[in-house]
Amino acid sequence: MYTLNFTLDECKDVRQVGGKAASLAEMTAEGLPVAPGFSVTAEAYRRYREESGLKDFTTGILNGLSPEADQAAFDKAERTITERMKQVGMPEDIAGPIREAYRQLCADTGVEDIAVAVRSSATAEDSVDASFAGEFETWVDIVGEDAVVDYVQKCYVSVYSGRVLSYLAQKGIDPHEIEMAVVVQKTVRxxxxxxxxxxxxxxxxxxxxxxxxxxxxxxxxxxxxxxxxxxxxxxxxxxxxxxxxxxxxxxxxxxxxxxxxxxxxxxxxxxxxxxxxxxxxxxxxxxxxxxxxxxxxxxxxxxxxxxxxxxxxxxxxxxxxxxxxxxxxxxxxxxxxxxxxxxxxxxxxxxxxxxxxxx
The missing domain is CATH 3.30.470.20 (ATP-grasp fold, B domain)
Structure with missing residues (x-):
């Protein structure tokens, strides 16, 4: 399943939706005040990485980097990977469910083309042992189903930013261990x-x-x-x-x-x-x-x-x-x-x- 509403028990599974989305689903279940929304699951990210050989491509680029590389090398890797990801785009079998979940959020809130925040929710994020706070991207006031799809892909791209690649190298973490789920949530005014x-x-x-x-x-x-x-x-x-x-x-x-x-x-x-x-x-x-x-x-x-x-x-x-x-x-x-x-x-x-x- 590529999308999960915060109200579903499955959305509490940190392996599928990451720490950020799982915590929102838990708070929703506990009756705490949470803005409505949904998660784009890690399964969608795995499917995206298989598209047009993206995983093999990124592996080849990353294998050429050493943990001791300078920031310029990580930034160069980012540019190369980002360009390839933009060329591949978002597969329709992922984009379709995202559009449908956004339309349902609009219907549930009674707001046509509701403005949302699109927030990274990596499955390795928000643990006590290894904090990734501040490493991935968030955008707010995103309007329209096509724009939401575009910004979900931007969250995927953010896994390979020069800053993140350098950070992961310092921690001894393979970027392919990161699986990027994404939170799509009503923008709070x-x-x-x-x-x-x-x-x-x-x-x-x-x-x-x-x-x-x-x-x-x-x-x-x-x-x-x-x-x-x-x-x-x-x-x-x-x-x-x-x-x-x-x-x-x-x-x-x-x-x-x-x-x-x-x-x-x-x-x-x-x-x-x-x-x-x-x-x-x-x-x-x-x-x-x-x-x-x-x-x-x-x-x-x-x-x-x-x-x-x-x-x-x-x-x-x-x-x-x-x-x-x-x-x-x-x-x-x-x-x-x-x-x-x-x-x-x-x-x-x-x-x-x-x-x-x-x-």
Missing amino acids: ARAAGVMFTLSPTTGDRSRIVLEASWGLGLSVVGGEVTPDRYMLEKITLDIVVREAGHKHIEYRRGDAPQEVPDERQDVLCLSDEEVVALAHYGKNLEKVHGGAPQDIEFAIDEELPEGQNLILLQRRPETVWSNAERKPKFDAAAGMMSWITGSISGGAAELGGSGHSH
Whole structure:
């Protein structure tokens, strides 16, 4: 099967849909607030790689690379593989089910040509042992069934980006071990968005819940383009013990480009106390459901939904820095939380360019 709706039990199988989609299906089943959508399965990716000898072609290119190669060599491999993938295109037996699933999403939401996010969900991604956070691509505000098919293929291509090939070489991972599933999900019209950890990401203190957020979509937070607001809560009582307003001079209202935030909003907290506590409550429950393991959760406040129904959980994965006692990251506690996290987890990937937004 090439597509699976989040509401299906099969969509919880991380081997078929990757960690990102499986977590969304789990949260959907638990009744948590998740934007509707579907997964394009790893089976579709396997079928795509067999098309016109793509797997053999990429194997030949990658066999010519050594782990000690410089970045220029990885970038050259990316250009060669990307050109071949573009020539091959998406097989119709994969494109057809994607178009049908998109049309069904439009029907289910009552929105014609609904805008969606197209997000990579690699089957090797989001594990405690090897984090691929920030290595693959996400695009938002994609409209129309043909465009969705095109961007699913862009997710496939992202497996062979020079940045990813270099990262995998450093980790000793064969790129062919990666199987790329893809999440297609209603774009959240975010008034504000951010990230939440069910521990302190700078000290590992499990008695705390920490959130960072900014205006608009979370792209500005994950990309380190703003100084986000920071909130810290006591986990047992959910009392807010820290509220720090950041300087949020830009926001992404849509996925294509940022815009300036009016002066009067730049240094104003973007979340209410009620929203912070409600989000922390979700985080605390998710940690409990997952055996007490600390969680890394992305969230948004959807401005199109009424108050009380507007908190949306975008992604959940195990926290990867403090969950393994053997890993002791170096950090500057005075630096911004997201800049340190993206640097620690994704090997500095946030500083590298790309045609989409890493996620």
